[in-house]
Amino acid sequence: MPSRAPILITGGAGYIGSHTYVALLEAGFLPVILDNFSRCKPGVLTRLQAITGQPVVCYGGNVSDVVLVQELLRQHKFGAVIHMAGFKSVGESVAHPLSYVENNIGGMTALLRAMETSSCRTLVFSSSATVYGDPPAAPITEDFPRSHTNPYGMTKLACEDLLSAMRAAAPAWRIGVLRYFNPVGAHASGLIGEDPTGTPNNLMPFVAQVAAGQRAYLSVHGVDYDTPDGTGVRDYIHVQDLAQAHVAAVKALLEGEESFTVNVGTGQGHSVLEVTKAFERASGQAIPYRLAPRRPGDVAQYCADCGLAQKLLGWRAKHSLADMCADTWRWQRDNPNGYDA
Numbered sequence: 001m002p003s004r005a006p007i008l009i010t011g012g013a014g015y016i017g018s019h020t021y022v023a024l025l026e027a028g029f030l031p032v033i034l035d036n037f038s039r040c041k042p043g044v045l046t047r048l049q050a051i052t053g054q055p056v057v058c059y060g061g062n063v064s065d066v067v068l069v070q071e072l073l074r075q076h077k078f079g080a081v082i083h084m085a086g087f088k089s090v091g092e093s094v095a096h097p098l099s100y101v102e103n104n105i106g107g108m109t110a111l112l113r114a115m116e117t118s119s120c121r122t123l124v125f126s127s128s129a130t131v132y133g134d135p136p137a138a139p140i141t142e143d144f145p146r147s148h149t150n151p152y153g154m155t156k157l158a159c160e161d162l163l164s165a166m167r168a169a170a171p172a173w174r175i176g177v178l179r180y181f182n183p184v185g186a187h188a189s190g191l192i193g194e195d196p197t198g199t200p201n202n203l204m205p206f207v208a209q210v211a212a213g214q215r216a217y218l219s220v221h222g223v224d225y226d227t228p229d230g231t232g233v234r235d236y237i238h239v240q241d242l243a244q245a246h247v248a249a250v251k252a253l254l255e256g257e258e259s260f261t262v263n264v265g266t267g268q269g270h271s272v273l274e275v276t277k278a279f280e281r282a283s284g285q286a287i288p289y290r291l292a293p294r295r296p297g298d299v300a301q302y303c304a305d306c307g308l309a310q311k312l313l314g315w316r317a318k319h320s321l322a323d324m325c326a327d328t329w330r331w332q333r334d335n336p337n338g339y340d341a
């Protein structure tokens, strides 16, 4: 498969998709976006064009539209598909479980149906560390037991299981499952980044808005965890490193690597207070915080063992927490309202 292979990114206009788009193009691939813009804004496309200096090939549509995806597969003869189109909010999934099943499992089912009618059997899937439930220890290796504690996690587990069944049924499938830890940061240009709708649920975008003065203070959810400073510890990974992990996964599969499931993190855990302090240093802004009760469903500590990704894909994260904070801050400072349109 030539390095100029066209690659379909479902959900490619989103936070992780847009960074992966740039990384694929820089690696010599021809990325094509399919996105229904339900969770992101079309303004990202102009930014992608500014970064890459090339027109962006993007189709507005739903991955659940089997006929549309079949037509795209026929027209572009993709070497691989990266399936990122999915909902990711735990709280929303608890309130609207059916939407999560329809969108995340339904989208995956439809994509596989469409791919079955094409010659493309190479797929990279965005899974999540959420499949480890409440892990018994850290660092977490890929053979840890899997479980779910909310409908979002259930959909990720179900998709992973469906992909295993597809591989068992037809060995021609080459499937790379990437279990993301906590993606943060933004492109170094400051042109693309995370643009959450409404109040951010996740720590880093919330901290960024406090630093920018858009929110008065951070609520630190839980100070009595069994961690060095009592606050929750996570394995934050720079979105640029995550984008490179997708490039490495696509390359490995196209070069004949068997299917795999790997953790994508840094192997380094950071507490909520460490992140807050690092962001203060990066931004030069004070970040007031208040101690608050634990968030329901949160776990004390998530930290990846990333040895398998390094061994199989030759990939490892390169960016530090300071880089993650500096890049998030540049994006936040330059785009206080995210993408305008």
Ligand code: UD1
Pocket: 088, 090, 091, 128, 129, 130, 152, 182, 183, 201, 202, 203, 204, 206, 218, 219, 220, 221, 222, 231, 232, 233, 234, 272, 295, 296, 297, 298, 299, 302
């Ligand atoms: C969350 C999801 C996870 C999902 C990921 C997507 C939960 C329980 N988990 O991960 O399934 O894959 O987002 O990106 O929602 N925190 C605060 N104050 C805040 C926000 C967060 O103290 O305002 C703390 C949390 O308690 C946690 C840490 O910051 O200890 C990270 O939280 P967050 O960024 O939401 O990520 P996860 O909970 O790890």
